[in-house]
Amino acid sequence: DSGVTQTPKHLITATGQRVTLRCSPRSGDLSVYWYQQSLDQGLQFLIQYYNGEERAKGNILERFSAQQFPDLHSELNLSSLELGDSALYFCASSETMNTGELFFGEGSRLTVL
Amino acid sequence: AQKITQTQPGMFVQEKEAVTLDCTYDTSDPSYGLFWYKQPSSGEMIFLIYQGSYDQQNATEGRYSLNFQKARKSANLVISASQLGDSAMYFCAMRGVNSGYSTLTFGKGTMLLVSP
Numbered sequence: 346d347s348g349v350t351q352t353p354k355h356l357i358t359a360t361g362q363r364v365t366l367r368c369s370p371r372s373g374d375l376s377v378y379w380y381q382q383s384l385d386q387g388l389q390f391l392i393q394y395y396n397g398e399e400r401a402k403g404n405i406l407e408r409f410s411a412q413q414f415p416d417l418h419s420e421l422n423l424s425s426l427e428l429g430d431s432a433l434y435f436c437a438s439s440e441t442m443n444t445g446e447l448f449f450g451e452g453s454r455l456t457v458l
Numbered sequence: 459a460q461k462i463t464q465t466q467p468g469m470f471v472q473e474k475e476a477v478t479l480d481c482t483y484d485t486s487d488p489s490y491g492l493f494w495y496k497q498p499s500s501g502e503m504i505f506l507i508y509q510g511s512y513d514q515q516n517a518t519e520g521r522y523s524l525n526f527q528k529a530r531k532s533a534n535l536v537i538s539a540s541q542l543g544d545s546a547m548y549f550c551a552m553r554g555v556n557s558g559y560s561t562l563t564f565g566k567g568t569m570l571l572v573s574p
Contacts, residue, residue: 347502378562388549388564403561433501437562447562449495449503 348372349450351436357456363424366453370417370438376400377419378439378447379411383432394419426457460485462550462565469570471540478525479535479548479568487511487554492533493562494524498546506548509533540572 348371358364370377379391381404390403394413405411408426413419423430433454437447461484471477483492494506509517509524517524525534533552537544550565 347504380562387566388551388562390561390563393561401561435503437503446505446508447493448505451500451502454501 347448347450349436349438349448351434351450351453353453354451355454355456357458358426359458360426360428362426362457363422364426364455366421366423366434366436366455368419368421368436368438368450370419370436371448374438374440374448375417376439376441377413377417378437379405379419379421380435380437380449381432382435382452383429386432388435391421423455426455428457431455431457460487460490460552460554460563462552462563464550464565464568466568467566469568471570471572473542473572473574474539476536476538477540477570479537479550479570481533481535481550481565483531483533483550483552485531485552485554487556490552490554492524492526493551493553494522494533494535495549495551495564496544496546497549497567503549507535537570542572542574545570545572 350369375396378393391405393401411421433452435452437449463482490511492509496504507519507522521538523536547567549567551562
């Protein structure tokens with residue numbers, strides 16, 4: 346158990362819909378990262394937050410947004426969903442921005458029908 | 459830009475044998491870190507081992523060791539005495555100072571199957 350909690354574990358929805366994925370980092374970790382894993386693209390970095398502020402942005406679509414709340418949990422919002430958004434979405438956390446080790450949650454598997 | 463290459467889509471090994479999973483990387487970062495993660499069929503990403511680019515010694519964690527050859531830009535994972543539970547997908551990853559250490563760049567992964 347990495348200590349990073351993601352909900353829901355599985356989600357099935359339809360095209361055009363909107364979903365929210367939630368992540369609780371390890372106790373004491375200030376930095377949260379979101380990654381998307383799909384068969385064709387592999388593991389792609391989406392976005393990073395540190396202590397409530399956005400720190401880095403990767404290949405995140407405009408239809409996607411995220412935030413980190415004062416209690417350090419984070420949410421990834423995916424809207425106007427398309428079939429190609431079906432993927433495993435990971436949250437990871439680390440104590441600082443630059444520490445070596447990232448701890449990953451078990452992921453949220455999104456299926457868009 | 460950083461790039462990780464894992465040339466072995468799949469590897470087979472018998473239980474109790476050692477196996478080496480290849481990883482090469484490309485970066486212009488003067489300082490970077492290299493990681494290996496394990497992803498079993500359950501889907502979670504499990505951290506295995508870390509090597510800093512300025513570390514003089516190769517990293518080891520139990521049965522895992524990282525064969526770091528900086529000049530060749532390779533960071534191979536060696537698993538000694540394979541166990542059935544080692545069957546999983548293995549990802550090599552890196553992050554560097556130019557990205558503020560913010561982002562991990564992953565390879566495509568190697569599927570390891572351990573047979574009895």
